[in-house]
Amino acid sequence: MKFLEFLNSQNPYDFKIQQPYMIAEAGVNHEGSMELAKRLIEEAQEGGADAIKFQTYKADTIASKNSPSYWDLNQESTTSQHALFQKYDKFWKGEYEQLKKICDQEGIEFLSTPFDVTSATFLNDLMPAFKVSSSDITNKPFIEFMAAFKKPIILSTGASELHEIQEAVSWINPFDIPLVLLHCVLNYPTPDENANLGMIKGLQHHFPDYLIGYSDHTLPKEMDTLIASTLLGARVIEKHFTHDKSLPGNDHYHAMDKEDLKHFYKKLEHQITLLGDFEVKKLASESISAENARRSLIATSDIPKGTVITKDHLTWKRPAYGISPKFIDQLIGKKTLFDIKEDDVLKWNLFEF
Structure with a gap:
């Protein structure tokens, strides 16, 4: 140049x-x-x-x-x-x-x-x-x-x-x-x-x-x-x-x-x-890793339909396909719309809003 x-x-x-x-x-x-x-x-x-x-x-x-x-x-x-x-x-x-x-x-x-x-x-x-x-x-x-x-x-x-x-x-x-x-x-x-x-x-x-x-x-x-x-x-x-x-x-x-x-x-x-560059960001190549390595909220036991969720019903495990643990406060107090089994990955469509 x-x-x-x-x-x-x-x-x-x-x-x-x-x-x-x-x-x-x-x-x-x-x-x-x-x-x-x-x-x-x-x-x-x-x-x-x-x-x-x-x-x-x-x-x-x-x-x-x-x-x-x-x-x-x-x-x-x-x-x-x-x-x-x-x-x-x-x-x-x-x-x-x-x-x-x-x-x-x-x-x-x-x-x-x-x-x-x-x-x-x-x-x-x-x-x-x-x-x-x-x-x-x-x-x-x-x-x-x-x-x-x-x-x-x-x-x-x-x-x-x-x-x-x-x-x-x-x-x-x-x-x-x-x-x-x-x-x-x-x-x-x-x-x-x-x-x-x-x-x-x-x-x-x-x-x-x-x-x-x-x-x-x-x-x-x-x-x-x-x-x-x-x-x-x-x-x-x-x-x-x-x-x-x-x-x-x-x-x-x-x-x-x-x-x-x-x-x-x-x-x-x-x-x-x-x-690379100096921007703080998640790389596209990390997306799969993030989905599998991060955690979701998981049922600690069988939860019958109509149950109001408490903290005792919840733990967090991999993968991150469900509700993120960062939303735990929003999930507590919600009523289940379906029976949930122990170790199920919890998703928003399982709860009443």
Whole structure:
């Protein structure tokens, strides 16, 4: 589904569990290769993602040369952010225009997170919405610059205090545009014990007027983290995506691949089937069980015609074909029209009214 269509179909006050809008975060896992980027698009579409998202930056405008790392150095040995970004900042306006065309051809939506004013400006013509990185949640001028394009914003909230999220939301509100908040933990990878998926419910509590989602950095394993986040109400999910999880470095080691995506959808379909809807009701499949397992009022002994019923004449047993025990007070004091035998199921046509 297209993102704008998805937004129009959503109501933040409807808590029915549903399939989320899935963003396969390719980031810079293309490593500067258009062929690899095309493959990532094709495999994300094959896996069932709604969108594939890249990252658009230049090392010189995103980080100073002495910016330290904050990722697992056992998986990505580069100790400087600037040095790492230099490895993957080869794509620019022309390349992203090509990727947008490929996405259109493959039937998957194109997104890319901009990290500077220049990239945000040219990406505006290519995307239905802006993704704001957790790293920019305190970047007031940049958030306002993107909001001024009057497109929906998807804002990750990693490493943020509640007041910082509230502040960022207050900068976006005056532009009167749709906003999606993504719970996110800024650990690469995020250990399961730090995933803190309960924050999805916390965000729903503090920001009831907005859709809440989840940006995941845990290891994919059986995709249980994404399943749990969906069951907690995440409407938009973003997770790093690769064609080969065994590749060293950068974002391959905590990414999902197309088979993980397929596995997620299969498991989610089963979970949604188990949940059903949230209405309190008797299911049609329970009708026979209810008739046989519930009880009726039953005669405790032979009751001659013309007898006035007392409590001593009555007990309750299965099945529920006769008068329900909930009507016992209405039955006491009624006169029998026929002889009734012990253990008969009592019905209303046996009594005088």
